[in-house]
């Protein structure tokens with residue numbers, strides 16, 4: 097039984113993450129703004145708020161379906177514009193789009209077109225500030241060198257952004273937090289996003305080269321995302337943390353070693369969140385970030401044994417954690433973690 101009411105003892109806020117296992121009861125409650133539905137057989141429903149992501153959910157004895165529900169206190173409106181399914185509550189816009197493999201054609205062109213439409217929608221709907229993106233691409237590591245599908249995706253995304261922001265060269269200071277993961281074979285390309293009326297605050301990781309400044313060896317264009325974005329909504333602030341991996345500077349550390357990559361990833365998360373706290377609170381007693389949810393992506397289920405006790409202790413003991421099996425966008429990476437934190441101000 098899924099409790100669809102956000103906690104009542106908090107200040108009004110625009111958005112809350114509620115994880116829910118198993119198939120959803122339909123129709124979905126009116127206070128659902130978005131639902132990212134993960135599962136090997138996830139398919140679109142008639143409800144525009146449900147974004148299906150075809151990835152295997154790893155859970156010991158649990159359900160093969162996981163939903164990240166984003167609940168709103170404000171009334172939710174829904175629509176379909178230019179093929180993009182979307183819902184908003186006046187403060188936040190959620191949207192998603194999908195191209196099946198048969199229609200994908202050239203991945204760079206497809207990514208460019210989809211991002212153009214996405215950016216147009218944000219303008220049209222009056223939510224010009226892009227805060228969070230989820231990118232799931234089938235066969236993400238297929239193709240050699242610059243022909244790799246992920247690199248083609250990155251080039252297309254960059255082209256759309258560079259064109260749209262040709263008159264504001266600072267656009268890389270306003271990129272959303274993002275995840276880029278390989279969906280199951282045949283799943284095509286799915287892009288989901290949140291956007292707001294007000295800009296988010298970019299947070300970068302002092303331990304990592306900014307992705308938008310990666311050198312040429314990782315592809316013809318650098319990946320357009322921020323390590324995290326901080327967004328204030330009345331009475332609440334949320335930190336969206338991008339897919340974080342075992343990358344220090346711009347190099348992959350511990351290629352192929354799941355246990356060591358996981359530890360490096362935890363260090364990256366710690367440093368990033370600590371940095372966000374210092375950026376936000378001039379002195380350390382000002383407050384802290386409390387984790388609200390983690391997603392652990394693992395390339396192959398056989399790596400899980402090596403990290404099982406560690407992820408339970410370091411992630412699941414602190415916030416709801418869901419483990420998904422998917423390819424990562426550098427072929428030497430085997431684990432990646434994304435997260436949502438909420439800002440807790442000291443009393």
Ligand code: 3EB
Pocket residue numbers: 231250274275276307319320321338339340341343425426
């Ligand atoms: C990295 O740090 C790992 O291209 O949207 C993480 C999150 C990664 C998002 C993206 C890529 C993306 O470079 C890869």
